[in-house]
Amino acid sequence: MTETPAAVVEPEAPTRRPRNWLRVLIVSAILLLLFSVPWWTLLSAGTRWPAAVVIAGSGTLVAVFVALPALLVLGHGRHRDRAAAIGDALLGAVWVLFVWSVLAQVLRLALFIFGVDDPVRSRVVAGAVVVVVLALLAWGYVEAMRVPRVKHVDVAIAGLGQGLDGVRVAMITDTHYGPIDRTRWSSAVMDRVNALDADIACHVGDIADGTPAVRERQAAPLATVRARLARVYVTGNHEYFHEAQGWLDYMADIGWDVLHNRHIVVERDGAKLVVAGVDDATALASGVDGHGANLERALAGADAALPVLLLAHQPKQVPQAVEAGVDLQLSGHTHGGQIWPFNFLVRLDQPVVAGLSRHGARTQLYTSRGTGFWGPPFRVFAPSEITLLTLRRG
The missing domain is CATH 3.60.21.10 (Metallo-dependent phosphatases)
Incomplete structure (x- = not known):
């Protein structure tokens, strides 16, 4: 009994598609989590910002959410260095923003215990996240680019x-x-x-x-x-x-x-x-x-x-x-x-x-x-x- 090339290829095709779709779903879910927590912390959780601030902030996050996978695919998949550099930097920034948005909930709890009400409480938390993230990214960039000790x-x-x-x-x-x-x-x-x-x-x-x-x-x-x-x-x-x-x-x-x-x-x-x-x-x-x-x-x-x-x-x-x-x-x-x-x-x-x-x-x-x-x-x-x-x- 012999196997033709067609007999080898055809059974594999149905199994690849579900795996690809599963990979896309997993990546999409991770990206949604990475962006939704910062959006909630900075713009939604009791901050009561003016509508213009919410629209501008949301628009920025949505733009990065859309651009990030495209830049990474173009940069690393098609070997375009400029796209890869921008995509990599955005990926790192989003990760740091996500991490410190999560950790900021400890500050939110502390302010609640001390009787600080919204919107002051949520605005203090949002401001702290922005300051910490910008400081860490600036310091982290210097650390990455310097000659190692x-x-x-x-x-x-x-x-x-x-x-x-x-x-x-x-x-x-x-x-x-x-x-x-x-x-x-x-x-x-x-x-x-x-x-x-x-x-x-x-x-x-x-x-x-x-x-x-x-x-x-x-x-x-x-x-x-x-x-x-x-x-x-x-x-x-x-x-x-x-x-x-x-x-x-x-x-x-x-x-x-x-x-x-x-x-x-x-x-x-x-x-x-x-x-x-x-x-x-x-x-x-x-x-x-x-x-x-x-x-x-x-x-x-x-x-x-x-x-x-x-x-x-x-x-x-x-x-x-x-x-x-x-x-x-x-x-x-x-x-x-x-x-x-x-x-x-x-x-x-x-x-x-x-x-x-x-x-x-x-x-x-x-x-x-x-x-x-x-x-x-x-x-x-x-x-x-x-x-x-x-x-x-x-």
């Missing part, structure tokens, strides 16, 4: 040889070169990395949102990074939206060791360290030929007596590291939540949002908050970082 972390590793005691690992991740041209920022980041005088430099994935041809100008400063022993790179999930193999080839061309399910061994003063890397957790499902996280292959041929430093983009790849006896895994991906309180949602998908954690008897995991930002150009209570890890004998 260096975070210093000491990590004790059992079995680390005397010659590698004190070895310095400079870690960047999630640079996300994208629709906002950050070429000067990129150069400044690499200058700061070079000032650390590291032995090993790591980029732990999500270089860019776009192909190497489109983002090469922003990514070019990566070629200037210096390290005494090695410069190593692994893919993140965003590479699998934009020519993952192209980014591996690009990084190899500018002199980085691409750890595409492989390892290298670094040595100093007679002591050795295995530095391994695996593809992102989404690589296999992406359908990119020859890609898929494979730690067994990455460590094939490595001396089991040597300590292992593993680069894996997502923290949730740590169970495989524990099973393989990895000493330290370096990950990014979470951005520390990027815009509070999104970190609580990230925690539903990842075992760790940020920082150093222990898993099993041997394995430690360091999760960076990321060097750049994705999407909305804001970082609220989740500062970016360049990480300098100093490995110590345990």
Whole structure:
């Protein structure tokens, strides 16, 4: 019995449409919630604004509600950078406005308890929301666009040889070169990395949102990074939206060791360290030929007596590291939540949002908050970082 192409395609068509409609309904419901709570808080809940204020405010929210999905589809679906930048900024602003409109109900309750009546009570709440949101967006934009501060972390590793005691690992991740041209920022980041005088430099994935041809100008400063022993790179999930193999080839061309399910061994003063890397957790499902996280292959041929430093983009790849006896895994991906309180949602998908954690008897995991930002150009209570890890004998 044989299957024709038509026999394969035709049964799938009815199942796709309901899924697409369900996706549209879910997204629409989320957008309605994101906009309706601020509308109620700012314009409706006992504020008794003049009609002109209500009409103008409602019109503005409706215009953003309509424009937002269109800008995101045009920007990220059809790769129009200006539309993507505007859509991303609006998305971040709407999220912050929604969050603080919800939290403002605590202020409303407090004013009620103290006997403040409407419309004063509701107008005070609305004014407070506007002031807080504008302040957070301004601060969050500055935080997102600045060159990250260096975070210093000491990590004790059992079995680390005397010659590698004190070895310095400079870690960047999630640079996300994208629709906002950050070429000067990129150069400044690499200058700061070079000032650390590291032995090993790591980029732990999500270089860019776009192909190497489109983002090469922003990514070019990566070629200037210096390290005494090695410069190593692994893919993140965003590479699998934009020519993952192209980014591996690009990084190899500018002199980085691409750890595409492989390892290298670094040595100093007679002591050795295995530095391994695996593809992102989404690589296999992406359908990119020859890609898929494979730690067994990455460590094939490595001396089991040597300590292992593993680069894996997502923290949730740590169970495989524990099973393989990895000493330290370096990950990014979470951005520390990027815009509070999104970190609580990230925690539903990842075992760790940020920082150093222990898993099993041997394995430690360091999760960076990321060097750049994705999407909305804001970082609220989740500062970016360049990480300098100093490995110590345990």
